[in-house]
Amino acid sequence: MLALGSYWNHLNQTLFQKEQASLLRDILNSQAGAIEQLLNQSLVTTALLAHEVRRSGGEPPDFTVRAAEILRDFPAVSSLRLAPAGVVSQIFPLTGNASALGSSVFEQARTGVAAQQARQERRLTLDGPLQLREGGIGVIGYNPVFLASDDDGEAFWGFVAAVIDLDPLLSVMDLDALVQSGYYFELIRLTPSGVEFPVMAGGDRPPREDLQTLTVRVPNGQWRLRMGRNAEEGPGGFWIGQLVSLVAALVFTWLVHYVLREPQRLRTLVESRTRELHQLAYHDFLTGLVNRRLLQEELVQALREQARSGGPWHCSISISTTSSVSTTPWGMRWAISC
Structure with missing residues (x-):
């Protein structure tokens, strides 16, 4: 019984762990997909602004108006910037970001590599995580803009950049509820050299072997989302079973x-x-001595034995002190012989 119970307990533990791993994988897929979707939606702002630059043949005269209209539909984007030849010339909103005016994105230590990569590969590149001047953690999307040149080619005009605040972006994913349910998560940016930069994390980190990792596809880069959960049915639950x-x-x-x-x-x-x-049945209740019923039954038994032997009939009841005697209710000892 103990062996069967131990085996059943082991099966339950294994099944529980598989169910938890499957549930964690589903949540991980869901969260990674949500991060990809939210980032890509926010980076659409650079494509919209780049279209305005191409339409205007340079810096659009109504940049402030167009930027305000775009940010109204993308609340996670904290600011939009124009950087002709890589030098920031316009920012919306300007409040809190004025110090970035006139700076070259190529000369900045943290963003210079991403900006150079975006120009060389001629595609949107995401850089970060960065500590934003207005507070919080954010990323910057650099979208290079190329305009038609006189030689029927394209010349590099500059960058359209969008600064994305990750806190409001990821708040819609309700990661705090996952943390309160015992889950752990960490979002990591992976550099081309393989170095990991933590973007954000939350919860109590479980053992590394209990973590699951999924790649988050971002423009011209790679992020990783790791999630895990401290097992509810660990060794303690096993020994209780x-x-x-x-x-x-x-x-x-x-x-x-x-x-x-x-x-x-x-x-x-x-x-x-x-x-x-x-x-x-055969003894007196008060004295414990044999009664008349026992005498009668023994007498009948003796007569039957005498009849089977075929000898002459002669029966007597005599007083005896041998061991094969019975005691009468009057305290005497008697014996039957035929």
Whole structure:
């Protein structure tokens, strides 16, 4: 019984762990997909603004108006910037970002590599995480703009950049609820050289072998989302199951022992009751001496034996002190012979 209980407990633990791993994988896929979708939606702002630059043949005269209209539909984007030849010339909103005016994106230590990569590969590139001047953690999307040149080619005009605040962006994913449910998450940016930069994290980190990782596809880069959960049914739960199995095995053993011992107990009880009934039938209740009924039965038995032997009939009841005698209710000893 204990072996069966231990095996069943092991199966339950294995099944629980597989269910938890499957649930974690589903949540991880869902969260990674949500991050990709939210980032790509926010980076659409650079494409819209780049279209205005191409339409205007350079810096659009109504940049402030167009930027305000775009930000109204993308609340996670904290600011939009124009950087002709890589030098920031216009920012909306300007409040809190004025210090970035006139700076070259190529000369900045943290963003210069991403800007250079975006220009060379001629595609949108995401850089970060960065500590934003207005507070919080954010990323910057650099979208290079190329305009038609006189030689029927394209010349690099500059960048359209969007600064994305990750806190409001990821707040719609309700990661705090996952943390309160015991989950752990960490969002990591992976550089081309393989170095990991943490973007954000939350919850109590479980052992590394309990973490699952999924790649988040971002423009011209790679991020990773790791998630895990401290197991509810760890070694403690396993030993509780073993203890329950032991208790069940002991109860089962006692029941089997009781069932197997019951026939012997009943035989002993029947023999005891039979002796008591025999005592009551052939002995006086008060004195404990043999009664007339025993005398009659022994007399009949003696006559039957004499009849089977075929000898002459002669029966007598005599007083005797031998061991094969009975005691009368009057305290005398008697013997029957035929």
